[in-house]
Amino acid sequence: MSTGPQPDTSPGAVPQGVPAPHAGAPIPAQHMPPQPAVPQHPAPPQPVPAHLIPAQPGPAGVPGPYPPVPAGPYPPVPAGHLPGPFPPAAPPQQPWPPQVPPQPVPMAHPLVPHPASAVPVPPAARPSGGGWRRVLRFNTVLAVLLAVLIGMVAWQNVRIGELSTALDSADRRLTELQQKDGGRLTDAESRLGALEKEVGGAFNVEKLAAAVLPSVFRVEAGPFTGTAFAVGPKASDGGTNLFTNFHVVESVYKDGGRTVKITRDGQRFDAKIVRVNKLRDVAQLHTTAKFTGLTVAKTPAKPGQQIIAVGAPLGLTDTVTSGVISAIRESGYEEGPMVQFDAAINPGNSGGPVINGQQEVVGITVAGYLNAEGLGLAIPIADACKLFTVC
Numbered sequence: 578m579s580t581g582p583q584p585d586t587s588p589g590a591v592p593q594g595v596p597a598p599h600a601g602a603p604i605p606a607q608h609m610p611p612q613p614a615v616p617q618h619p620a621p622p623q624p625v626p627a628h629l630i631p632a633q634p635g636p637a638g639v640p641g642p643y644p645p646v647p648a649g650p651y652p653p654v655p656a657g658h659l660p661g662p663f664p665p666a667a668p669p670q671q672p673w674p675p676q677v678p679p680q681p682v683p684m685a686h687p688l689v690p691h692p693a694s695a696v697p698v699p700p701a702a703r704p705s706g707g708g709w710r711r712v713l714r715f716n717t718v719l720a721v722l723l724a725v726l727i728g729m730v731a732w733q734n735v736r737i738g739e740l741s742t743a744l745d746s747a748d749r750r751l752t753e754l755q756q757k758d759g760g761r762l763t764d765a766e767s768r769l770g771a772l773e774k775e776v777g778g779a780f781n782v783e784k785l786a787a788a789v790l791p792s793v794f795r796v797e798a799g800p801f802t803g804t805a806f807a808v809g810p811k812a813s814d815g816g817t818n819l820f821t822n823f824h825v826v827e828s829v830y831k832d833g834g835r836t837v838k839i840t841r842d843g844q845r846f847d848a849k850i851v852r853v854n855k856l857r858d859v860a861q862l863h864t865t866a867k868f869t870g871l872t873v874a875k876t877p878a879k880p881g882q883q884i885i886a887v888g889a890p891l892g893l894t895d896t897v898t899s900g901v902i903s904a905i906r907e908s909g910y911e912e913g914p915m916v917q918f919d920a921a922i923n924p925g926n927s928g929g930p931v932i933n934g935q936q937e938v939v940g941i942t943v944a945g946y947l948n949a950e951g952l953g954l955a956i957p958i959a960d961a962c963k964l965f966t967v968c
Contacts, residue, residue: 780883780934786897788936792871794819794839795889796848796862796928798826804888804929805839805848807868808938809968817870818967819862821928822943823853826860839864840894854964856912857956858943860928861965871930873958873968874937878902878916886920886942886953888929898922900951902939913960916940919951931955 792807803825807817819839823830826837830850839848839862848862878884882902890896900920907914918931922945931940940955962968 782885782897782899785885785932785934785936786887789871789885789887789930789932790895790897791841792869793887793895793929794841795892795894795925796821796825797838797840797845799828799832799834801825801828802889802892802925803927804925804942805862806887806928806930806938807870808873809870811867811870812863812967814865815867816863816865817868818851819848819864820930820941820961820965820967821860821862822941823855823858823860825928826850826853826862830860837862841868852965857960857964859941859956859961859964861967871932872937873962874933874935874939877957877959878905878931878933878939880904882939883934884918884920884939885932886918886922886926886929887932888922888926888942890923890925892925896926903951906954914957915943916955916957918953918955920953921951922953926953 789806794805794807796803796805803821805819805821805825808820809818812818829835829837830853835850837848837850838845840846846864846866848864851861851863853860880902883899884902885897885899887895887897898920900918903917903919905914906917916931916939918940920931922929922942926942927944929942930938931942933939938958940957941961942953942955945953958968
């Protein structure tokens with residue numbers, strides 16, 4: 578069965594029943610209805626009934642009718658799809674003067690021209706009244722902050738100046754105080770030195786005894802015992818020189834003997850009688866053993882001076898008694914001046930040293946009065962040093 582051509586529903590086709598536009602005539606813009614969405618799976622083809630499309634009236638001024646459309650059959654057209662391209666229509670059987678060839682009509686929907694979009698201007702380049710106000714507020718706040726900062730800096734500078742002035746004043750005050758304190762400190766140091774000297778010069782029996790005892794010995798000369806002490810620097814042979822009384826070694830010396838024994842810390846040493854002076858009751862001894870000699874006072878003893886007497890009374894070694902110089906006697910036990918002191922002495926102290934507070938020898942104990950208390954006599958050390966050049 579033949580069917581006529583299907584109406585052309587593709588974009589740009591002339592709808593049926595609408596007269597074709599005249600050549601050169603303006604084509605009015607038409608609103609194109611929205612096309613239905615194409616389904617994902619096409620529907621099965623449906624047969625199109627065959628019929629003749631009657632002749633359509635032509636455009637104004639164009640005679641008709643048009644010749645009938647040749648009969649089908651046409652292939653089935655799936656729903657939603659338009660066939661194409663169509664075969665050219667058969668020429669009319671009879672010429673139709675004046676024949677106007679059909680003109681292609683563009684069916685694209687014309688777009689309404691839009692005005693050119695204005696280029697946006699950045700807010701900074703196009704400030705509005707509100708923008709100017711914001712800028713003004715920001716500048717005002719910035720100016721206030723700068724003013725506050727400047728004020729704080731100025732206040733700090735003022736405070737720093739005040740503190741610097743106060744510090745300078747404190748430094749000057751401190752310098753003055755240091756100068757005053759320096760003077761006071763110097764004063765105090767002078768007084769302290771004087772006190773130390775005074776304390777150092779204070780009479781200390783314990784200190785004196787510890788210093789002199791190692792140089793004091795017990796002498797054994799025949800049936801008699803007495804005391805001797807090392808004096809002066811070392812002897813020429815490296816030994817030690819000693820002083821004692823002549824009456825201590827007298828029995829040995831008169832018998833022709835020249836050697837006696839001296840004892841120190843339980844040890845006995847030989848000592849040779851070098852020289853004697855019977856008038857002043859002084860004898861010089863020498864031993865090859867090495868001991869430290871005591872220092873001799875350069876100034877004579879004076880009454881009231883504190884002294885200690887060291888010896889071996891009754892053979893008891895390392896005996897120390899203390900007292901003062903009672904007087905200086907121009908004549909006494911022997912020819913010449915004598916030093917009187919009140920330190921206790923007994924037989925055996927003869928030949929022992931009398932020591933002042935400076936650990937110096939001021940005399941050689943020579944005698945004591947038996948029936949009296951605190952009455953002893955000593956030979957001035959200066960006289961002994963004049964007789965024997967060992968001091």
